[in-house]
Amino acid sequence: MKQVPTLDMRRYDSDRAGFVAEIGAAYREFGFCCISGHGIDAALVARAYAAFRCFFALPAEVKMKYHVRGGGGARGYTPFGVETAKDSQYPDLKEFWHIGREIARDSRDAAVMPPNLWPAEVPGLRIDGYALYQALDDLGARVLRALALHIGLPERWFDDKIDHGNSILRPIHYPPITSPDVPNVRAGAHEDINFITLLVGASAAGLEVLTREGQWLPITTHGDAIVVNIGDMLQRLSNHVYPSTTHRVVNPAGAGAREPRYSVPFFLHPNSDFLIEVLPNCIDARHPSRYPQPITAHGYLQERLREIRLV
Template identity: 70%
Template sequence: MSQTRIPTFDIRRFEDPAQRDAFVAELGAAYQEWGFAGIHGHGIPEAQIAQSYDVFQRFFALPEAVKRKYHVEGGGGARGYTPFGIETAKGATYSDLKEFWHVGREIPRDSKYAASMPANVWPSEIPEFREVAYGLYQALDHLGAKVLGALALHIDLPVDWFDDKIDSGNSILRPLHYPPITSPEVPNERAGAHEDINLITLLVGASAEGLEVLSRQGEWVPFTADADTIVVNIGDMLQRLTNHVYPSTTHRVVNPKGDKARQPRYSTPFFLHPNPDFLIDVLPGTVTADNPSRYPEPITAQGYLEERLREIKLK
C-alpha cells in the first residue's frame, strides 16, 4: 500500500536482534516505495554536525577570489571548490544555483585507485576545515555501510555483502551553499530535478526547507526532516545493481517563496560510491519473470561515474 509521507526509522532497531527482522522489512519496503527514508538514532552528535556547518559556512563566506584558488581546472569537480553556474541537472536548460566543495576518501598515493581518486585539497584560510570535514565524512561512511547492510538483508544477501565493495569507495562529501535569491525572475532552480549517481546518498542537516521527492503517483512531496534525522536515498548505481528493486527517485531543491527566498541554504550530502573497479552487474536474485534484467551489459563504477559526470557538465 502506498504511503503519503516518506517514513523515518530509528536505526538502533537494526542493532537489536529482537527488532532487526522487522526493521529490515519496513526499511526495505519504504525504499521500494519511495527510494527515500529518514534515519535517526544514528549516533552522529548534533554538536559535530553543527560544528561542520559552522566551518563550511565560514568557507563560503570567503571572497570569491579566495575560493577560486581551490577550483581545480579540468578536475571535473572531483576535489576542492566548484563555483556557481557549472553543474547542470541532466537535460536542464539552466545551471543550478549553487557552489560547493568536494571532500574525497583519503587513500595512500600509491594505491591502485590513486588515478581515479585524487588527493584532497584543503583551504588554508580555515585550518580546522580538514579535521572537521573528514570527521563528518568518516561518520557518514560508517552509517551508510550500516544502511546498505540492512538493504542487503532485505534482498537475501549477507549483511556484510557490501563491505569489501565500498571499503575504498570513491565517496564524496559535498558541503553546498545555495545563495539568497534576490530576483523573482530567476529561471534557475537551486537544484533541478535529478537522480543521484551513486549507491546511496546521506543528507545531513539541511538548514532550510526545499527538498522535494517525486512520488510514484507523479506528485512532488516535500521532505523536510527533523534536526536529528539524516535523509538517505537510493542512487542510480544501486537501482541498476538491484534491477530497479530499489528505485533511484527523482528529487529537486526548489526556490522558496517570499522572505525565505532571501535566506541562503546550506546542505551537506554524502554520496556513497563503490570501489572504482566494482562491476555493477544486475544481482541474479533481483531478476524474475516479472522483472527481467534491464541491464545485460555490466559496467565498472568508475566508467559509470565518468559517463554521468559528462551529462551534468562537470566533465
C-alpha cells in the same frame, strides 16, 4: 498525504527483522527514508556546518584558489552556476566543495581519486569536514547491510565493495535569490549517481521528491534525522527493486528566498573497479534484467559526469 518515513537505526540491533522489513518497504515505495538514532554527534555536525559556512563566505578570489580547472569538480571548489542537472537548460544555483577519501598516493586508486584540497583559511573544514565524512561513511555501510538483508544477500555483502569507494562529501551553498528572473529551482530535478546518498542537516525547506503518482512531496527532517536515498548505481545493481527517485531543491516562498541555504550530502560510491552487474536474486520471469551489459563503477561515474557537464 504520503510521507517518507523516519526509522530509528537502533532498531537494527533490537528488532532487526522488523527494521529490515520497514526500511526495505520505504525504499521500494519512495527510494528515500529518514534515519534517526544513528549516533552521529550533533556537535560534530554543527562544527562542520560552521566551517563550511566560513569557507563559502570567503571572497570569490580566495575560493577560486581551490578550483581545479579541468578536474571535473572531483576535489576542492566548484563555483556558482557550473553543475547542470541532466536535460536541464539552466545551471543549478549553487556553489560547492568536494571532500573525498584520504588514500595513500601509491594506492591502486590514486589514478581515479585525486588528493583532497584543504583551505588554509578555514582549518575546521579539514578537521571537522573529514570527521563528518568518516561518520557518514560508517553509517552508509550500516544502511547497506539492512538493504542487503532485505533482498536476500548476506548482511555484509556490500562491505568489501565500498571499503575504498570514491565517495564524496559535498558541502553546498545556495546563495540568497535577489532577482525575480531566476528559475524556480535551486537544484534541478535529478537522480543521484552513486549507491546511496546521506543528507545531514536537511532541516531547511526546499527538498522535494517525485512520488510514483507524479506529485512533488516535500521532505524536511526533525531532530537528528538524516535523509538517505537510493542512487542510480544501486538501482541498476538491484534491477530497480530499489528505485533511484527524482528529486529537486526548490526556492522557498517569500522572504525565505532571500536567505542562503546550506546542504551537506554524502555520496557513497562503490569501489571504482566494482562491476555493476544486476544481482541474480533481483531477476525473475516477471522482472528480467534491465541491464544485460555490466559496467564498472568508475566507467558509469564518468558517463554521468559528462551528462551533468562537470567533465
